[in-house]
Amino acid sequence: MSMEEVAIEGRYPYRRVDFLFEDIPSDAQQGFLSVLAGDVLEPLARGDGFELCRIIKKIEPQADDSMVGLRIEQRLLDRHFSELASKYTQRRLGALTSAE
Structure with a gap:
């Protein structure tokens, strides 16, 4: 049974999200690094419930990818x-003072 089917059967919201590693909060990054594609992470607390994540695939950045190039350029500009x-x-x- 897929995660989407489980969510629908249990009347829970389901969504699929593509994201970059650096977009993950730093306290959750290690959990994403230590799993393989197909693995399910430990439930993450979200508000008054939990979020369940399954890793569908991991993609290493490629130097010839235009998005990777743009992110590198932006990071270099920010640093500069x-x-x-x-x-x-x-x-x-210091406090701002008025000229009254």
Whole structure:
């Protein structure tokens, strides 16, 4: 019986989600790394219930994938401008005062 059939029979919502590893909350990432395609993860607490996840497939990033290239470029830009911002800006703490 598929997970979708089990969910429908038990009147639970079912959804299939494709996502990137870095989109997973850091506290749940290890669980996704340690399983193989076809495995079911331990139930994850969500609100007043639980979420059950089955890994359908894992895909390693490919250097010639345009989405991978875009993500790399974005990460490099973020790092570059973060370094510039930390080098050339100062944070000033204090309350704002009005000129009354």
